[in-house]
Amino acid sequence: MQIEIIRRQGNFLLEAVFRGAASGVTALFGPSGAGKTSIVNMVAGLTRPDRGRIIVNGLCLFDSDRCVDLPPERRRIGYVFQDGRLLPHLSVRANLAYGMRLTPAPRRFVTFDAVVDLLGIGHLLARRPATLSGGEKQRVAIGRALLTSPAMLLMDEPLASLDAARKAEVLPFIMRLSRRFALPILYVSHAMDEILNLADRLVILEDGRVAASGGLEQLLAQPQVQHRLAEGERGSVIATVVESVADAAGLTRLRFGDHVIKVPRIAAPRGASIRVRIAARHVAVALKLPEASSFQNILPARVDTVLDRDDASLVDIRLDLGRPLWARITRRSLVELNLAPGRPVFALIKSVAVSLGASDPSG
Amino acid sequence: MDFWRLTDLEIEALRLSLWVSGWAVAASLPPGILAAWVLARLRFPGKGILDGLVHLPLVLPPVVTGYLLLVLLGRNGLIGAALYAHLGIVLAFNWKGAVLAAAVMSFPLLVRAVRLSLESVDQGLEAAARTLGAGPLRVFFTVTLPLMVPGIITGLILAYARSLGEFGATITFVSNIGGQTQTLPLALYTLTQVPDGEMGALRLCILSVVIAMAALVCAEVLARRFAAHMKG
Numbered sequence: 180m181q182i183e184i185i186r187r188q189g190n191f192l193l194e195a196v197f198r199g200a201a202s203g204v205t206a207l208f209g210p211s212g213a214g215k216t217s218i219v220n221m222v223a224g225l226t227r228p229d230r231g232r233i234i235v236n237g238l239c240l241f242d243s244d245r246c247v248d249l250p251p252e253r254r255r256i257g258y259v260f261q262d263g264r265l266l267p268h269l270s271v272r273a274n275l276a277y278g279m280r281l282t283p284a285p286r287r288f289v290t291f292d293a294v295v296d297l298l299g300i301g302h303l304l305a306r307r308p309a310t311l312s313g314g315e316k317q318r319v320a321i322g323r324a325l326l327t328s329p330a331m332l333l334m335d336e337p338l339a340s341l342d343a344a345r346k347a348e349v350l351p352f353i354m355r356l357s358r359r360f361a362l363p364i365l366y367v368s369h370a371m372d373e374i375l376n377l378a379d380r381l382v383i384l385e386d387g388r389v390a391a392s393g394g395l396e397q398l399l400a401q402p403q404v405q406h407r408l409a410e411g412e413r414g415s416v417i418a419t420v421v422e423s424v425a426d427a428a429g430l431t432r433l434r435f436g437d438h439v440i441k442v443p444r445i446a447a448p449r450g451a452s453i454r455v456r457i458a459a460r461h462v463a464v465a466l467k468l469p470e471a472s473s474f475q476n477i478l479p480a481r482v483d484t485v486l487d488r489d490d491a492s493l494v495d496i497r498l499d500l501g502r503p504l505w506a507r508i509t510r511r512s513l514v515e516l517n518l519a520p521g522r523p524v525f526a527l528i529k530s531v532a533v534s535l536g537a538s539d540p541s542g
Numbered sequence: 543m544d545f546w547r548l549t550d551l552e553i554e555a556l557r558l559s560l561w562v563s564g565w566a567v568a569a570s571l572p573p574g575i576l577a578a579w580v581l582a583r584l585r586f587p588g589k590g591i592l593d594g595l596v597h598l599p600l601v602l603p604p605v606v607t608g609y610l611l612l613v614l615l616g617r618n619g620l621i622g623a624a625l626y627a628h629l630g631i632v633l634a635f636n637w638k639g640a641v642l643a644a645a646v647m648s649f650p651l652l653v654r655a656v657r658l659s660l661e662s663v664d665q666g667l668e669a670a671a672r673t674l675g676a677g678p679l680r681v682f683f684t685v686t687l688p689l690m691v692p693g694i695i696t697g698l699i700l701a702y703a704r705s706l707g708e709f710g711a712t713i714t715f716v717s718n719i720g721g722q723t724q725t726l727p728l729a730l731y732t733l734t735q736v737p738d739g740e741m742g743a744l745r746l747c748i749l750s751v752v753i754a755m756a757a758l759v760c761a762e763v764l765a766r767r768f769a770a771h772m773k774g
Contacts, residue, residue, distance in 0.1 A: 223669075223673050224672075224673075225669050225672070225673070250672070251669070251672040251673050252672050252674075252675045252677050254673075255675075256673060257673070258670065258673040260666065260670060262666070264667055264669075264670040266667060266670075266685060267667075267689070267772055268688045268772060277671070277674050277676075277684075278676075281674065281675035281676060282675060307772065307773065309772060309773050323674065324673075327674055
């Protein structure tokens, strides 16, 4: 996925250049008004860039130099809108089939039944959109886009209009999607929580420009990226592999590099890739290995960077364990422990969040 | 019960009225939808003129509209002469002319109602259908048009009622010929001009009211059906 877009809308200049992965989730993150929806609309062909180039899966959708501008119906891009946009005069079944019927049979990579099954919407087929809940609507909208067997899926804040319970209902389906169909997804969101769960790559948009882009793990290692996150969102994402499903204590051992972290038992086979999220506020630092503690995960590390903020009593420091890991300590501890870059320490990890979608590697 | 026995003249007028109005509405629906779409969705220079032209019959005295039709489409009219010479079509002084007069007079009502419903169709839904692989024409027929149904029903009923009542333009353009152009209002007018016509006039009066009420009820039922359909 290669996107180079220039478009002027009134006083606002959108100038976005980034690449996305051929599969997996690329998250487009930024405050409202940063131009996220404008970008996906241009990828879908609903609005036209002034200049630029949009290439998806080797297919050129738009190129101002070569005068290519495919209409939306020929782009093979599935679009899940923030507000669902189900056709109100059609039943759920007809909504799902609308795009599928327009896709030539040999090009379909997913069957009606498989999608209905994956999204758990079998009991809704005879109903009309007006009678569905928000979460149900979004699941049908996802199914409808998926059934066109698209080369890419655009999702414009598909969870934004849902409450927390409905979010938790839809999120796992989205996670399963990208893994099950090896489908590139461009996922727009201003909720870091969703992105940390879903995204493989991250594009940060600010005032119509790409402020940073790259792999999620690498980007989160950057202090300037941490700066953009809310206090509670700061932290690290680490890709691990299941080493053993249950050790003597019943914990699952996850390996990354030379290190192992233990988490409460998860339903994933040995060798599965699991992404863990470790919030900075859940990581403490000690100079010596504590003799007795309740911490399950104590890992040797080295202080790498101190993210100093003059005004705050708390300081984020980046530890080097082969992978970067952010820890949050008080300014007082920073001084007392004399935590300068290069100093060997132990990282005490209080809690590890296992990414929901990653626990389904086979699916 | 002799009062309710319709004379041949009255039956003929009733039959002709329903026939002429039906044709007028059927013939003006496709151009009506097209005009509504052009006015609601396109931007072009001279759009105001088109808008005015469509609405002209609504504000002009009907006799003026009828006279203009006669001048343009009469046997010796600018367009009428050409129609007769090349296609053998005569509109003046027959039921086809009455259809045209009724269609022209009711056209603005139809366009207004259809345009209103078109403007209320969420264009986001059309965009969504495009991303699902439907071309513009398919989107129109599978998304836009079905969502316009309430407005189309309203427009049709309004136009039908207007056609039934059409008098001025009809009598000016195609005159008052029994069995050809003498619709209900024209027959009623004729009956008021002859001695002993009061009974007939009264019957036609009641008949008009009944037809108009039936049309309104019909529209209401259809609109409710549609609403129920959307709610599922």
